Amino acid sequence: MSSVRPPPVPGSLSQAAFEQRLRDAVMDAAPMLNAKLLPVSVRSSALNRALAAGLPQIRDDLWRYADLKFLGSAPWAPLPAAQDANRWLDAARAFLPAPLAGFERLVFVNGRHAPALSGSSPAVDADAAPVVPERTRHERFGWLNDAFATDLVRLHVTGQRRIELLFIATPVDAPQAQHPRLELAVLPGASLTLVERHLGDAGGNSLINVAAQLHVGRDARCVHLREQNLAAQAQFLDTLQTALDAGAEYELTQLVLGARSARSSQRISLYGAGSAARIHGVAVAQGHRTLDQSLLVDHVAPDSSSTQVLRGIARDRGRVAWRSRVEVAATAKRSAAEQSLKGLLAGHGAEIDLRPQLEIHTDEVRASHGATTGALDENMRFYLLSRGLDPETARGVLEWSFLADAISRIVDTQLRQLAEQQLLAAVGSTVAREALQ
Amino acid sequence: MTALLSIRDLHVKVGDREVLRGINLDVPAGEVHAIMGPNGSGKSSLAHVLAGKPGYSITSGSVTYAGRDLFALPAEERAREGLFLGFQYPVEIPGVNNTYLLRAALNAARKHRGQPEIDAYDFLEVVRGKARQMHMDESFLSRGVNEGFSGGEKKRNEILQMLVLEPRLAILDESDSGLDIDALRIVADGINSLRDPARAIVMVTHYQRLLDHVQPTQVHVLARGRIVRSGGPELARELEQRGYDWLLEEAA
Numbered sequence: 173m174s175s176v177r178p179p180p181v182p183g184s185l186s187q188a189a190f191e192q193r194l195r196d197a198v199m200d201a202a203p204m205l206n207a208k209l210l211p212v213s214v215r216s217s218a219l220n221r222a223l224a225a226g227l228p229q230i231r232d233d234l235w236r237y238a239d240l241k242f243l244g245s246a247p248w249a250p251l252p253a254a255q256d257a258n259r260w261l262d263a264a265r266a267f268l269p270a271p272l273a274g275f276e277r278l279v280f281v282n283g284r285h286a287p288a289l290s291g292s293s294p295a296v297d298a299d300a301a302p303v304v305p306e307r308t309r310h311e312r313f314g315w316l317n318d319a320f321a322t323d324l325v326r327l328h329v330t331g332q333r334r335i336e337l338l339f340i341a342t343p344v345d346a347p348q349a350q351h352p353r354l355e356l357a358v359l360p361g362a363s364l365t366l367v368e369r370h371l372g373d374a375g376g377n378s379l380i381n382v383a384a385q386l387h388v389g390r391d392a393r394c395v396h397l398r399e400q401n402l403a404a405q406a407q408f409l410d411t412l413q414t415a416l417d418a419g420a421e422y423e424l425t426q427l428v429l430g431a432r433s434a435r436s437s438q439r440i441s442l443y444g445a446g447s448a449a450r451i452h453g454v455a456v457a458q459g460h461r462t463l464d465q466s467l468l469v470d471h472v473a474p475d476s477s478s479t480q481v482l483r484g485i486a487r488d489r490g491r492v493a494w495r496s497r498v499e500v501a502a503t504a505k506r507s508a509a510e511q512s513l514k515g516l517l518a519g520h521g522a523e524i525d526l527r528p529q530l531e532i533h534t535d536e537v538r539a540s541h542g543a544t545t546g547a548l549d550e551n552m553r554f555y556l557l558s559r560g561l562d563p564e565t566a567r568g569v570l571e572w573s574f575l576a577d578a579i580s581r582i583v584d585t586q587l588r589q590l591a592e593q594q595l596l597a598a599v600g601s602t603v604a605r606e607a608l609q
Numbered sequence: 610m611t612a613l614l615s616i617r618d619l620h621v622k623v624g625d626r627e628v629l630r631g632i633n634l635d636v637p638a639g640e641v642h643a644i645m646g647p648n649g650s651g652k653s654s655l656a657h658v659l660a661g662k663p664g665y666s667i668t669s670g671s672v673t674y675a676g677r678d679l680f681a682l683p684a685e686e687r688a689r690e691g692l693f694l695g696f697q698y699p700v701e702i703p704g705v706n707n708t709y710l711l712r713a714a715l716n717a718a719r720k721h722r723g724q725p726e727i728d729a730y731d732f733l734e735v736v737r738g739k740a741r742q743m744h745m746d747e748s749f750l751s752r753g754v755n756e757g758f759s760g761g762e763k764k765r766n767e768i769l770q771m772l773v774l775e776p777r778l779a780i781l782d783e784s785d786s787g788l789d790i791d792a793l794r795i796v797a798d799g800i801n802s803l804r805d806p807a808r809a810i811v812m813v814t815h816y817q818r819l820l821d822h823v824q825p826t827q828v829h830v831l832a833r834g835r836i837v838r839s840g841g842p843e844l845a846r847e848l849e850q851r852g853y854d855w856l857l858e859e860a861a
Binding site for chain 2: 549550551552554555556557558559560561562563565566569570572573575576577580
C-alpha cells in the first residue's frame with residue numbers, strides 16, 4: 173500500500189473528516205455500548221483498525237462501484253434505546269411481516285431488541301463467547317459494527333432450529349446508525365434454517381451497518397435466506413463472513429431489493445474438507461438505487477464445492493454491481509466451483525457491472541464461470557404478446573423468469589415460497605404473480 | 610360475404626430489403642389455406658407481419674381481419690381478437706408455468722370479450738383433455754413454458770395452445786417441420802379438430818406431407834415476396850413432384 177493516499181471515494185468527505193466523525197461517534201456512543209456483550213478492548217481495537225483502513229480509495233477495485241457518498245453525512249453512533257420505545261414499536265408493527273410457521277422469531281427495531289414483538293427465544297446464549305472474526309480492508313465496515321454494535325444475536329445452535337430475524341427500521345427524528353449483528357455458530361451435526369430480513373423505513377439520514385458472522389460446524393447444515401428490502405432512502409452497509417468446517421453445508425440466498433445505496437462485502441470460507449456452499453442471489457435496482465455486492469468464495473480445503481447463481485435487474489437509473497471472486501488454494505485439491513452471473517438492463521440510464529473472477533492455485537479443480545448482460549429478449553416478449561398478454565404483464569413474466577433461475581434451487585419449500593413472493597412483488601406485476609400457481 | 614382475412618397489395622420491408630412485394634390473399638371463414646414456397650420466399654415474414662411481430666415495416670397495402678384494420682391493432686389485441694400464431698421456433702420461458710401462460714392467455718381474451726375469468730377447475734379439465742388429445746403427458750403442463758422440450762414437443766405444445774384458445778384465425782408457421790411421422794399425425798389431427806365453418810386456418814409449410822393429413826381448401830405458392838400461383842390441393846402434389854424451380858422461372 174502506498175503511503176500517499178489519493179482522494180477517497182466520497183468526494184465531499186476527507187480522510188481527516190471521516191476520522192473525526194468516528195472519534196466523535198465514540199464519545200456519543202460510549203454510554204450505550206454494552207461491555208458485557210463486546211469487551212471495550214475489542215471495540216477499541218476494531219475502531220483503530222477502521223481508522224487505519226480509512227475510507228475506501230477511489231482506485232480500489234473492490235469498491236469502485238459502491239455509492240458511498242452518503243458517508244459524508246452518515247452518523248455512526250447508535251441512538252439511545254428509545255425514550256419513546258412504544259412509538260418505535262407501533263411504527264415497526266406496520267412493517268412486520270406475517271409470522272413464518274414453525275420459526276422462532278426475534279425482532280429488532282432500530283437496532284434494539286424488541287422482546288414485545290419477538291417470540292420467547294433469547295437473542296443471546298448466556299454462555300456463548302463473543303465472536304469477532306478476522307477482517308480485511310474489504311470488510312472494513314465490519315470493524316465499525318464491532319465498535320458500535322449495541323444489541324445482537326449470539327446463538328449456539330444445536331439440534332434443528334428454524335429462526336426468523338427481523339431488523340425493522342422506523343423513521344426517527346435525529347440522524348442515527350443501526351448496527352445489526354449476528355454471531356451464529358451451528359454446532360457439529362446441527363441444522364439451522366435462518367431467515368434474516370432488513371425491512372422498514374429509516375428516513376434519509378440513517379445508516380444501517382450489518383455484520384453477520386456464521387460458523388457452520390462439522391457435518392452441520394445452514395440454510396440462510398437474507399432479504400434487504402428497505403425503503404428508497406436507506407443507506408445500507410453489510411459485512412457477511414461465513415466459515416464452513418468439514419462436511420458442512422451452507423445455502424445462502426440473498427434478495428437485494430431496497431435502499432438508496434447498499435453495499436455488501438461477503439466472504440465464504442470453505443476451510444473444512446468436503447464442505448459445500450450454494451449461493452443464490454437476486455438484485456433488483458430501480459429508481460436511483462445502487463446495489464453493490466462483493467463476494468469472495470475462498471476454497472481452502474480439499475473436495476470443497478461452491479455454486480453461484482446471481483441475477484440482477486437494473487431499471488430506470490438503477491445500478492447493480494456484482495463482483496464475485498472465487499479463490500482455490502493449493503490445498504483445495506479436487507474442488508469444484510461454478511459461477512453463473514446474469515444481468516438484465518431494463519432502463520435507458522440503468523447500469524449492470526458483473527465481474528466474475530477466478531484464481532486457481534491447484535491443477536485438480538473443476539471450475540466454470542459465465543457472465544452475460546443484456547436487455548429483455550424481443551422474441552420472448554413477442555411470444556407472450558402473441559398470446560394476448562399486455563406488454564406490462566409480459567415484462568413482469570419475463571423478469572420473473574429471469575430471476576426465478578436463482579431461487580428455483582432453494583431446497584426448503586417455505587423459504588423458496590417466501591423468496592418467490594418477494595421477487596414477484598419486486599417485478600411488480602400482479603398478473604405475473606399467478607405464474608406460480 | 611367478405612373474407613375473414615383479406616390482404617391487399619401488401620408490401621413489407623425488413624431494413625432495406627423488401628420481403629413482401631404485393632401480396633393479395635382472401636381467406637374466408639371455414640377454409641384452410643396452405644402457403645408454400647422455397648426458403649426465403651417470404652412465408653414466415655407474412656405470418657409474422659399478420660401477428661404483429663416488431664421489426665417489419667409495412668410500406669403499402671392493407672390487411673382486414675374480421676372487418677377491422679389489422680395493422681391498427683397491437684399484437685396482443687390481435688391475439689385477443691382471435692388471431693393465433695403457431696411459431697416455427699417456439700421460445701423457452703423457464704420458470705413460467707406452461708399452464709399459467711395458457712390460463713393468462715385465455716383470460717386475456719375472455720376479458721377482452723367482456724367474459725369473466727374461467728373457473729380454475731374447469732380450466733384444468735379443459736387443458737388436461739387437450740393435452741391428452743395431443744398425446745402430451747400431464748407433466749408437461751406443470752413445466753416451464755417449452756423448458757427443455759424437444760423440437761417436436763414444442764410444436765405439439767403450440768397446437769395445444771391453439772386448441773385451448775380456439776382462435777378464429779390460426780396462422781401456423783411450419784408446424785410440421787422437425788416432426789416424425791407419429792408426431793406429424795398428432796399435430797395434423799389437432800389442426801383438423803379445429804376446422805369449423807366459423808374459423809379459418811393458414812398453414813405455412815415447406816413440404817407437402819402435412820397436406821396429406823390436413824386437406825387444404827386452397828394452396829398458394831409464394832416466391833420472392835409474391836404469390837405466383839394459387840390452386841387446389843393438386844397444386845401441392847404437383848410441387849412435390851416438380852419442385853419450385855419451374856414456378857420461379859415462370860415468375861421471373
